[in-house]
Amino acid sequence: MAHHKILTENVHYADQHEIGRYEERGGYQAIRRILNSDPLSIMEEVKTSGLRGRGGAGFPTGMKWSFVPRNTGKPIYLLCNADESEPGTFKDRLLLERDSHLLLEGMMIAAYALGSHWTAIYIRGEYAHPAACLAKAINEAYQRGYLGQGIFGSDYGLDIVLHRGAGAYICGEETGLIESLEGYRGQPRLKPPFPAVVGLYDCPTVVNNVETLAALPWIIKNGAAAYAQIGTEKSKGTKLMSVSGHVKNPGVYEIDLGYPLLDFINNECGGVREGHSLKAVIAGGSSVPVLRADELAGVLLDYESLKTAGTMLGSGGMIVLDDSTDMVEVVANLQHFYSHESCGQCTPCREGGHWVEKVVKRIYEGQGFPTDLMLLDSVCSQIAGHTICPFGDALVTPVLSFIKKFRNEFDEKIMAALDRHLV
């Protein structure tokens, strides 16, 4: 099936990141077109397109914008979340490195629609090269008068600031990102109030993912109706999928939402490695529940179908696991990541996260006890939903879903340990 190329149309050009080439290929036309129109009409257009947040939660973008109060007298801030840290997710990186101006144009459109004059891109500290690409692109845009006072000769001024994080997963959570950007410890804030009302420097703030913003120029150029025709009824448009793991062709793919998951793995990604069979798929980044190979038939890659299947589209960071995988090791690996990245602010995640890691590690190392799985279940259920931010839920999901789906592998490890204890 031929997928629409909304985000990745030009990424294969090696010189696409240069502002001249970007403009030759139709860049900066969308922002020029809207600069004299009513910002609210742009917001309506985005609402009509059905575009949903691509960072993971899938919240309708236009609706998110509409929560921002416009008459508070305070500035409105737009922040681009480029803190792509979810294990298995590397889709934004492609856009940041190869089509930086696409993101900048998307930000200009969003900022204009929101009435924001100061925006920032918060990029994860590890993304040194993408940050360099962005910095160059921003410079080019300033030189041509596309950023700064009166962009494109209009009377609308806009600044884009690039801010590199210091390498904390939690700064991808929007309030953690805001705290970090303000110069404090990257710790999520209590909600309410929500950032739309009290965000950066206590001002109304919108945080959008790179991929969400990068879709805006196409929507403006081709119209919301054209975008809404792609995908399914509720999941419209295209999605970047970053595929890693045991497939022949790992990488970033742009697909129309609603594409069958198995087709995607077998056709686009070339299927699993020779001589192996598919065992499981984590569809949307490491913090969504895993699906066994036998659950995949008929599952489509869109928000609703994956939800029905008991998982989520998330950030589109797909991890494919074949029959050579030790599922206990996967969980031990993920838990090491999560317990290391817990910000330590609230009790269940700070203490519970490490407890879970230690137990899983012990099982993996052959020191498990039969009561451990019950213990994990009990501890995880008391972390989930009891924390300040969704990190608590993210950290227990792999544990609970892997134990549920691959209980036998955990049991085997524990029984083997038990035999050793008895000897």
Added chain:
Amino acid sequence: MSEETKQVMVTVTIDGQEKLVPQGSNLIEAARQANITIPHYCYHKHLSIAGNCRMCQVKIEGQPKLTIACNTTVTEGMKVSTHHTSAEVAEAQRATLEFLLINHPLDCTVCDQAGQCKLQDYFYQYDIQPSRFTEHKEHKMKATPLGPEVIYDAERCIVCTRCVRFCKEVTKSAELGVFQRGDRSYIGVVQGAELNNPLSGTVADLCPVGALTHRRWRFNTRIWNTTITSTVCAGCSNGCNCEVAVRDNQVVQVKGKLTSQGNKGWMCDEGRYGFMRFEPERRLAKPMRWNGSTYELVKSEQIVTAIKTALFALKANSKAALFLSPYLTKEELAAALDYAQKAFQLAATSEQISLSPRPRAVSELEAILIASDYAPNIQAACALNMVEQSSDWRTGLNERYLRLLKEVKDGKYAAVCIIGDYAINADQIDAALVVAVRGAEFSLQLGVREDEVLGSEELAKGTPAIAKFVLPALTVNERSGIFINRLGREQKIKQLLTAPDEAKSEADWLKSLAE
């Protein structure tokens, strides 16, 4: 907020109890009004909301997940279930406690907080079962000094950030911060700083567990072996409410008391650690009389007669000067004024009666909690009509004190009465004054110090024995009565320490002398 909007009340149902509470109330405070305690660690009435301990989770009808009460403002018709009525809440609370305790060293046997520790209290109330945690505990720094007064134990810490918020929001000196992340998190002092603000000891009070302890009171006593008394600090006219633990006639711990107004639970280091500064090194236990070359001990009944006789022998219309201690209670001041009237026909308003406000300089940081004088009960001077309240009445009082002191030295008074310790500051006593006082026809002193040495460092604290007749009175820690603080609030101070046998309150002595 105007008075009118303050009055708006909303109905909330907490565990089935309907309660009318002011609109905008915090849910923890609202529950308190319904006599329901929602357990919490990080929440403090006078600090910002952190919401990190997760102990105060409650179920609010219509909300899918549990909610933290500390970050909830009550609204009309809100229905709340606490751990008393919701099994889900009770289980979440039990789990929170379990989480808090897995890396805790459980060293209650050597911990100063034992007996006043929220971890202990809540564990007994909500959990009380063996830990399921069998892994290795995280080890962290022990006994780290954060500053001159406070020691930190990172293993006991639950990172509630009350101390961090206190230094950021109240003293605004921001010495403390959270370092590291995850279960390696600990509280530390920022580079180049030291926790040495004038209120630094307060962070140890705020600590709900044993992580922050008072450096000078560590390993001093178990709290259940002490007698705890709610009283008022006599350090200055701010009159901070506090709870004082006493063991073996020694103050062993002072904590600020959470009051709706006033000091809000904060205490300055000077007041907190300074309770014992009022105690003399050599305590006057028996009456003394100057025989021309030295003091000789006299029995109580004899000296009362002797003083009465001496007073009787005084010529009519002899001029008298009275120095009253600013540490006397309102009742004792009244008794002293009564004596002045009966013995010397002096009215309360007389310029011959002095009460020094003991003015002092306070820095901007100290001014959060320290008034610009040492006298805890100075406002009583107005209440008892000694001085008319005006913009500069304190200055006037101090000038009167200094003038009177000079006139005594010049020998203008036949009678001199020094009533209470600190009635004359030691640093203002010189040989000339001693000669003048002892040379007066009649000189009476009610004090607590046996010392007669002048000018030594340690004596710069109170009033040494200088008069002909010296009666053993009380130190401020031995008194009970009313202090009126600088805002005019009458507060009760209570006796903390036991006075020696023959020592009596100034009021009692003066009463028997006036009979």
